Amino acid sequence: MTKALIIGGGIAGAVTAMALQKAGMESEIFESYPTGADDVGAFLVVFANGLEALRVIDAQAPVVEHSFPAQRVALIGSDGARLGERPIAGTEQGAGLGPRTLRRATLYQVLHTEAARRGIAVRHGKRLTGAETVRTAGGTRVIATFADGSRAEGDFLVGADGLHSVTRTLIDPAAPRPRYTGQNTVCGYTRDADVALPPETYTMIHGSRAFVGCTRAPDGEIWWFANIPGTELDRAHPPAAAPRAWRERLAGLLADDDTPAAAIVRATDDRIVASNAYDLASTPTWHTDTMVVLGDAAHAAAPNAAQGASMAIEDGIVLAKCLRDHPEPRRAFVAYEQLRRERVEKVVAASAGLAQRIASGTSGGRPARADGAERGGPGDGNWLTGYRIEW
Numbered sequence: 024m025t026k027a028l029i030i031g032g033g034i035a036g037a038v039t040a041m042a043l044q045k046a047g048m049e050s051e052i053f054e055s056y057p058t059g060a061d062d063v064g065a066f067l068v069v070f071a072n073g074l075e076a077l078r079v080i081d082a083q084a085p086v087v088e089h090s091f092p093a094q095r096v097a098l099i100g101s102d103g104a105r106l107g108e109r110p111i112a113g114t115e116q117g118a119g120l121g122p123r124t125l126r127r128a129t130l131y132q133v134l135h136t137e138a139a140r141r142g143i144a145v146r147h148g149k150r151l152t153g154a155e156t157v158r159t160a161g162g163t164r165v166i167a168t169f170a171d172g173s174r175a176e177g178d179f180l181v182g183a184d185g186l187h188s189v190t191r192t193l194i195d196p197a198a199p200r201p202r203y204t205g206q207n208t209v210c211g212y213t214r215d216a217d218v219a220l221p222p223e224t225y226t227m228i229h230g231s232r233a234f235v236g237c238t239r240a241p242d243g244e245i246w247w248f249a250n251i252p253g254t255e256l257d258r259a260h261p262p263a264a265a266p267r268a269w270r271e272r273l274a275g276l277l278a279d280d281d282t283p284a285a286a287i288v289r290a291t292d293d294r295i296v297a298s299n300a301y302d303l304a305s306t307p308t309w310h311t312d313t314m315v316v317l318g319d320a321a322h323a324a325a326p327n328a329a330q331g332a333s334m335a336i337e338d339g340i341v342l343a344k345c346l347r348d349h350p351e352p353r354r355a356f357v358a359y360e361q362l363r364r365e366r367v368e369k370v371v372a373a374s375a376g377l378a379q380r381i382a383s384g385t386s387g388g389r390p391a392r393a394d395g396a397e398r399g400g401p402g403d404g405n406w407l408t409g410y411r412i413e414w
């Protein structure tokens with residue numbers, strides 16, 4: 024049986040393994056973390072296109088079960104005025120499933136549980152450091168090497184190793200690095216804010232110095248995120264006092280506005296995490312004869328359009344479909360790139376535009392639609408959330 028080595032046990036890795044199994048191929052996942060992902064972590068939204076892609080591999084139900092819905096976006100200006108309300112992209116006219124919110128770590132766990140239930144092996148503590156292609160009488164094989172000195176051999180290697188992908192640089196040592204967008208994304212969770220938020224709604228607050236989005240989970244907890252300009256954080260050594268420092272800094276940025284945002288942030292305890300917002304507009308080379316990248320390893324959007332996870336899911340399923348239809352990996356990789364490149368780069372560009380408008384404050388009077396549904400944005404014309412994969 025054809026065997027894939029999948030590098031990275033995140034969203035793209037788990038989905039690709041399940042999709043390859045559906046296509047009749049065997050996979051082994053190699054994840055650098057010693058255990059499963061389990062942090063306070065950011066939360067994310069999976070839109071209708073991502074959910075429909077999960078349906079192809081019968082993995083939609085567990086994601087829906089562990090997440091909660093949102094149907095609408097309400098927009099508030101820095102003076103507290105309501106600027107509008109509308110359905111979130113993908114929910115209009117009963118067009119399909121609305122977006123689902125869950126923690127990133129929960130999505131990882133749900134997908135891993137589902138992959139394990141299907142007999143897919145996940146090897147933890149395996150950090151890819153190198154890979155070589157070997158020619159055999161029957162074709163080509165790939166041998167991966169890991170930081171612990173071990174090796175693994177397969178018919179092809181899928182780099183699902185995220186934003187700072189090693190596979191991407193093995194494929195092309197000159198591949199561009201992710202670009203820091205100049206924004207920090209801060210996420211928090213609180214049960215203690217005495218603030219009225221409408222149900223199943225993302226309230227987007229265009230503060231004068233920071234943009235905040237929040238929603239209420241069914242158990243009453245408020246989940247919020249903020250985009251604020253700032254310097255790139257040291258990814259390897261986050262400062263120990265981070266939650267308190269972020270709370271104070273953000274509350275200060277929100278203090279002059281007449282919105283509920285400052286009260287929400289002040290009511291949050293230490294469950295605050297901050298990260299850098301990066302993007303990766305275009306990776307010129309996605310594959311060799313035996314290796315290919317997908318998800319954030321190939322393209323990454325600033326978080327504003329909230330489509331990175333959905334794109335990673337779509338990628339995994341389209342790649343598996345191409346490998347099913349073109350038994351020679353190189354031809355499958357060419358077909359996959361043809362089907363995916365234009366779409367994912369359009370999402371990255373749209374998200375960067377959205378981030379830019381929020382950062383420059385030009386969204387103030389006429390708010391940017393932060394779920395990506397604005398005209399000219401990723402939700403326009405239903406091209407984004409209306410996308411469906413025919414297996």
Ligand SMILES: Cc1cc2nc3c(=O)[nH]c(=O)nc-3n(C[C@H](O)[C@H](O)[C@H](O)COP(=O)(O)OP(=O)(O)OC[C@H]3O[C@@H](n4cnc5c(N)ncnc54)[C@H](O)[C@@H]3O)c2cc1C
Binds near residue numbers: 186
């Ligand atoms: C703050 C924030 C908010 C976000 N919000 C949203 C949102 O609302 N909606 C949305 O769709 N997306 C959102 N995203 C983006 C989304 O999380 C990513 O696009 C998505 O996780 C990409 O999936 P992936 O599988 O490609 O990469 P990842 O999920 O990053 O997985 C990569 C995996 O590879 C492993 N790995 C890395 N290097 C190696 C190596 N050398 N060897 C072995 N394993 C390795 C990593 O440990 C990791 O498990 C957000 C991101 C951030 C930071």
